[in-house]
Amino acid sequence: MLCPSIMKRVVEEKESGVKELMKMMGLKTWMLWFSWMVNALLVNVITVTIITVLLKVPFGDTAILQYSDFFLVWVILLFYCIAGVTFCFAIGSFFSRPTLAMCAGIFLWFISYSATTYPVMNGNTLHVGVKLVSAILPNTAINWAFGLIVSWETRGEGLSWGNFFTPPSGKEGDISMGLIWVMLIVDTVLYSIVTWYIDSVMPGKYGVAKPWHFFIMPSYWCSSKLSSTFSSDDQAENNRTFENPPSNLHVGIKIQNLRKIFHSLGGLNKKVAVDGVTLDIYSGEITTLLGHNGAGKTTTMSVLTGLYSPTSGSVYIDGYDIRENLDKVRESMGLCPQHALLFSDLTVMEHLLFFAIVSIPAFQYSVIQLVHFCLKFRVEH
Numbered sequence: 001m002l003c004p005s006i007m008k009r010v011v012e013e014k015e016s017g018v019k020e021l022m023k024m025m026g027l028k029t030w031m032l033w034f035s036w037m038v039n040a041l042l043v044n045v046i047t048v049t050i051i052t053v054l055l056k057v058p059f060g061d062t063a064i065l066q067y068s069d070f071f072l073v074w075v076i077l078l079f080y081c082i083a084g085v086t087f088c089f090a091i092g093s094f095f096s097r098p099t100l101a102m103c104a105g106i107f108l109w110f111i112s113y114s115a116t117t118y119p120v121m122n123g124n125t126l127h128v129g130v131k132l133v134s135a136i137l138p139n140t141a142i143n144w145a146f147g148l149i150v151s152w153e154t155r156g157e158g159l160s161w162g163n164f165f166t167p168p169s170g171k172e173g174d175i176s177m178g179l180i181w182v183m184l185i186v187d188t189v190l191y192s193i194v195t196w197y198i199d200s201v202m203p204g205k206y207g208v209a210k211p212w213h214f215f216i217m218p219s220y221w222c223s224s225k226l227s228s229t230f231s232s233d234d235q236a237e238n239n240r241t242f243e244n245p246p247s248n249l250h251v252g253i254k255i256q257n258l259r260k261i262f263h264s265l266g267g268l269n270k271k272v273a274v275d276g277v278t279l280d281i282y283s284g285e286i287t288t289l290l291g292h293n294g295a296g297k298t299t300t301m302s303v304l305t306g307l308y309s310p311t312s313g314s315v316y317i318d319g320y321d322i323r324e325n326l327d328k329v330r331e332s333m334g335l336c337p338q339h340a341l342l343f344s345d346l347t348v349m350e351h352l353l354f355f356a357i358v359s360i361p362a363f364q365y366s367v368i369q370l371v372h373f374c375l376k377f378r379v380e381h
């Protein structure tokens with residue numbers, strides 16, 4: 001039951017906008033997920049070790065698993081945890097409400113475990129292909145693994161390196177522990193890909209959604225820069241109403257016909273916050289946005305930094321399109337938001353430390369883990 005609770009916290013981070021803020025600070029997306037994985041595994045490794053010890057230590061005359069190899073049982077359980085955590089990441093990426101995500105998580109977790117126990121324990125007649133496909137769910141895979149361990153134990157042999165790829169049923173090509181192992185790795189890779197994809201195309205309220213085919217666009221893999229000298233296209237027609245910009249200036253930020261519409265009450269209420277803004281901002285100059293309350297200044301800034309996706313229109317920052325090369329854009333951006341986006345569990349000092357160090361790439365790695373550890377500690381005490 002640990003996994004769904006991790007999922008709730010992952011979704012909370014997405015809902016509160018802290019995740020986007022960290023990305024805005026320059027945190028790499030993979031690092032964020034990696035730190036969640038470390039966070040989840042810190043606890044799971046301890047649990048798995050305790051379980052394995054309980055299974056192997058003899059109480060009275062015999063241990064529960066008398067013959068099986070300690071390390072192999074431990075590794076299988078650990079792989080199961082890793083696959084289970086990525087499974088929860090993948091489900092969590094479909095949700096933007098933490099509690100809903102956790103309910104769905106617990107439900108799916110429970111169903112995928114209990115509904116498969118019976119067929120797995122009695123399923124020796126099933127085709128090996130069916131068994132392997134069913135192991136796409138980590139909970140089913142671990143049920144198969146338990147079944148295999150029990151088979152080896154009842155034969156008095158126990159699971160060992162020697163029979164790792166041998167099916168205990170004796171049938172050629174039947175399911176073996178090695179195959180379960182492979183399937184758990186396949187699951188981890190599969191759910192990581194699902195998480196990566198869904199998280200990119202449906203980032204939730206904050207963040208810029210990528211188009212569904214983003215992974216075949218060359219710009220995703222290698223950031224492409226538009227020609228850095230923009231031509232002012234509609235200059236000709238505006239000539240009479242606008243003063244021409246000085247010709248020696250370099251356009252740093254180019255906003256073209258930017259619109260942002262907020263939908264609330266499930267799409268019933270439409271609020272046009274930014275309506276067709278076209279603006280060139282020159283590098284080497286200080287530019288200020290002025291306007292009455294509700295004019296859309298904050299929304300414009302939020303779109304520029306990638307906190308919200310634009311409804312339509314485009315923004316180029318230093319030649320990079322924010323829809324395609326947000327990471328590149330963020331390397332040259334900073335934003336002090338109007339509303340505090342804070343970790344509810346950290347103190348002022350911890351926030352200062354965190355954001356000071358997170359902006360130094362070389363330190364990101366260790367610090368993120370540290371902070372997640374603090375978070376976890378807080379949550380539990």
Ligand SMILES: Nc1ncnc2c1ncn2[C@@H]1O[C@H](COP(=O)(O)OP(=O)(O)O)[C@@H](O)[C@H]1O
Nearest residue numbers: 262271273291292293294295296297298299300
């Ligand atoms: N997250 C949001 N959901 C719905 N409406 C919003 C949201 N953020 C801003 N708005 C609306 O968009 C308009 C522009 O807001 P904002 O950009 O904050 O204005 P400014 O910063 O210029 O005062 C306002 O009418 C505000 O109510």
Ligand SMILES: [Mg+2]
Nearest residue numbers: 297298299338
């Ligand atoms: Mg404002």
